[in-house]
Amino acid sequence: DARILALANQKGGVAKTTTTLNLGVALKDMGARVLAIDLDPQSNLSMSQGIDVEGLGHGMYHVLTGATPIADIIDVREIDIAPAGIELAGAELALSAAIGRERSLERALRPVRDLYDYILLDTPPSLGLLTINAMVAAEGVIVPVQCEYLSLRGLAQLRGTLQQVRENLNPAVDIVGILPTMYDGRTVHCREAVQMLEESFGDRVYRTRIGKTIRFAEAPVEGTSVIRYEPQGQAARWYRQLAREVAASPVGV
């Protein structure tokens, strides 16, 4: 059965999509079978693999509303991708009145759970229904955190939402890892931010720190992960190191 991990943080631009894709590819390179799901109406994960999101027939909107089985939309790229079309922006409203609206994704994943070793869920920068669906379907949440003050402030809200999901919908879900991203060890601000993370989350903070490099912005233009874009580069090394940590950590804390 697959380990289902959600990449979540309502703070925008902290590398949720970048981590979903590159962690996925690095896990695949270790021999794992990996599916990544694009739950963000911005469709950045789908775009980052060169998928034409305007021309998609069916996407995650149709899966969540029960119109299409997820197997029908899976697109095999560097890893398997369940893409988001532009209709996904309408999912929160379409689902909000449905019975069991928070379990749509969990139901949709049942038929494919045993086909993969990892299923990674990319979420939008919000704590709305799409992210809640990811927290219900997943057993663990990886939280990318930019090493900056505003990013740290949002973690209390994220923990609060996870607590509510645990109490009402999925008793097993918890933060399994905190990933410092855009790390620049030369600045005091960044080093202090990581210290604060370690004080709050202890050994759930990955030893891997993802540094800054323009390669992360360049790779999506080519529709590839940084691992394919520059296999011997620093960015690829960081995500291979993360993949080893994720694979080694026990399921759940």
Added chain:
Amino acid sequence: DARILALANQKGGVAKTTTTLNLGVALKDMGARVLAIDLDPQSNLSMSQGIDVEGLGHGMYHVLTGATPIADIIDVREIDIAPAGIELAGAELALSAAIGRERSLERALRPVRDLYDYILLDTPPSLGLLTINAMVAAEGVIVPVQCEYLSLRGLAQLRGTLQQVRENLNPAVDIVGILPTMYDGRTVHCREAVQMLEESFGDRVYRTRIGKTIRFAEAPVEGTSVIRYEPQGQAARWYRQLAREVAASPVGV
């Protein structure tokens, strides 16, 4: 009557909040009366001015649901701030069934429009009901755009949403300015991104480019704008230059 400008871009982490605050302070330093409104449930604008968002009695949730007049929540900081408390996360659901739900903010601003020269609206990284309310209340939208590929891809969706708001709710609203942020002229990727912006938006792209500096992350820790944090610094200069451009540009394009 105030010029009402929304800072919007559903892409996360592109400097919407940073621009709302620092443009606001720079406009104030030019002699304008400025109100900034926090419409993001993350409350980053409120936090960046040192406001205790957990301890707020009433915030923008209560204003949008009609419980409290906006004048009652205005907090005078470097500029006047209408803060967001943690309840704002529930606003989209609370408003979604209400009649005239897209006009809640427009209604709430009527009593204070003539007290200010500028009202700046900070929005969350989404195109949901809170951002729609901002687009209905505003006459212009300033779009901060990170000079990276994924950021550019989101602009088509933003324009689509604005088109729908124009056709159904507010015929006057349009993009009045595109602000290149986190600009690093040394990378080809960034220079090309700005070229693409200028090809699509022409002279609506501000001549001001906001570069990168750690000061932007440091200032919110102190609860101040970068303009107060380091008045003679580069970051303050960039936002003073932007304020001059915004003040000089005609209302609406």
